């Protein structure tokens with residue numbers, strides 16, 4: 001079935017799947033298999049030699065995963081995608097599929113905590129340097145680029161205060177220096193933003209969050225726009241023969257598949273040899289979530305905005321950050337890059353500081369105290385006593401994480417129940 005011209009809600013249900021020809025099953029079958037029977041020796045040789053594309057082993061590909069990848073590529077307007085074991089492995093593979101020791105990345109500093117640690121502490125152990133710059137100053141990105149830079153990295157809606165970058169301006173800087181722009185768009189999902197339409201080359205998601213939508217599993221995906229020219233010699237991994245795969249030069253030897261050099265290399269090198277593959281059951285579960293993404297995400301946005309407005313007028317709240325509130329520092333860029341709404345994350349400060357924030361967390365009903373976001377259920381976290389407690393007060397302050405900051409992932413409950421729960425807990429926290 002051609003789904004090329006269909007719109008978002010239709011693609012979320014249909015893209016990438018034709019009913020299984022063998023069984024006519026309407027649902028996407030879960031292919032619980034590690035391996036696939038080759039038709040004959042020649043077929044096997046062709047598959048291994050990349051003369052023919054097909055299933056070899058589930059660490060490298062799986063038919064359930066394949067539907068998920070095609071659906072995500074369609075929803076993001078990309079050329080192809082690769083699903084992985086986690087959002088974390090999707091971020092990691094996106095970097096090491098471009099950079100090797102001695103190379104550099106210029107990244108926004110308002111990152112998901114795990115990504116920040118990877119960039120700040122882990123990548124340097126492999127000789128890859130990440131230069132952090134302010135997410136809201138495109139000129140800062142340009143100033144940090146040098147002859148060793150190989151990629152530019154941002155998040156659509158960042159941490160901790162939900163800053164929205166000027167994707168188009170940063171993409172223009174990357175393009176001018178012939179560098180790929182990688183965008184982690186987890187907090188936006190493709191329902192709110194398609195970074196490729198604004199100049200991104202690679203889009204990363206944690207499927208664990210709103211795409212899966214029910215807090216039931218871990219997964220990630222990388223979408224390749226297929227629009228970056230890797231033949232520039234500075235991308236050594238694409239221009240030198242790969243001893244790990246038949247001496248192939250990914251920028252030169254893929255023929256008509258050459259626009260997919262990035263995503264093919266990611267499958268053939270990091271995925272095949274480092275192994276962060278997604279389980280077929282999880283791939284199925286994320287497809288199940290994506291079918292209702294537009295409906296759920298709309299409710300997350302509606303509830304998120306309503307909660308943000310409610311908190312902004314609450315006596316026990318000192319400040320609120322939500323990109324959809326007029327006056328928010330990101331209101332302008334959010335209006336430019338987000339459609340349908342502003343997402344389900346709301347961040348605010350409780351009057352009374354650290355102690356009041358902790359009391360709020362301990363007394364609130366309905367909001368679950370967990371280290372996750374993007375569940376159908378509402379979630380709450382106090383970063384300075386949990387996820388960021390290892391940082392010194394000075395480090396917390398410099399990353400915008402003040403002691404009174406509370407993070408909400410607003411779920412799909414009735415909005416009046418959410419407001420009531422917040423109101424009761426805020427009053428108790430203050431008492």
Ligand SMILES: *Cc1c(COP(=O)(O)O)cnc(C)c1O
Nearest residue numbers: 086087088112186206208218219
């Ligand atoms: C959760 C998250 C990740 C990491 O994804 P996992 O699936 O938990 O490994 C990366 N980036 C963002 C923005 C996230 O929210």
